[in-house]
Amino acid sequence: MAGAGSLLLVACSEPPEAPVAEMPCQAEDAFVLGRADEPAPTECEERDYANAWQLGHTLGEMERERDELAAREEDLDAANRMRLRVLQRDIPELETLARIHGLMEPVDPQME
Numbered sequence: 001m002a003g004a005g006s007l008l009l010v011a012c013s014e015p016p017e018a019p020v021a022e023m024p025c026q027a028e029d030a031f032v033l034g035r036a037d038e039p040a041p042t043e044c045e046e047r048d049y050a051n052a053w054q055l056g057h058t059l060g061e062m063e064r065e066r067d068e069l070a071a072r073e074e075d076l077d078a079a080n081r082m083r084l085r086v087l088q089r090d091i092p093e094l095e096t097l098a099r100i101h102g103l104m105e106p107v108d109p110q111m112e
Contacts, residue, residue, distance in 0.1 A: 024041070024043070024044065025041070025043070025044035025045075025046055025049045026049075027048045027049055027051075027052035027101070027102075027103060028052070028102070028103055030044065030049045030050070030052040030053035030056065031052040031053065031055060031056035031098060031103040031104075032056060033053060033056065034052070034053040034054060034055065034056025034057035034058075034059075034060060035056035035057065035059055035060035035063075036056075036060060037057065037060055037061070037064075040053045052101070052103055055094065055097065055098055055101075055103065056098070056103070058094065059091065059094045059095065059098065062087050062090060062091050062094065063091060065083075065087060066084065066087040066088065066091060069083060069084040069087070070084060
């Protein structure tokens with residue numbers, strides 16, 4: 001009985017396991033914020049976080065520009081038509097880069 005009491009005492013004296021804290025500066029979150037043209041939190045200064053935010057921001061800007069040009073495609077001059085084609089080529093390349101770094105979900109081959 002004394003052995004059980006000491007085991008109980010030892011079990012109660014150990015601190016409970018702390019819950020796993022969320023990692024506030026995840027690259028995936030940075031990518032989403034950047035893509036949505038939201039600022040990165042000032043406390044997140046890691047290089048991976050900053051790079052992911054910049055990739056998301058660049059991709060988001062390009063997507064918004066593409067959508068704006070595509071909405072008025074009938075009225076575009078030659079320079080803007082060329083810009084639209086460049087964006088349509090470059091955006092998938094940035095998406096591929098984001099997928100390589102695990103910032104976007106892989107493409108489902110059944111959806112293509």
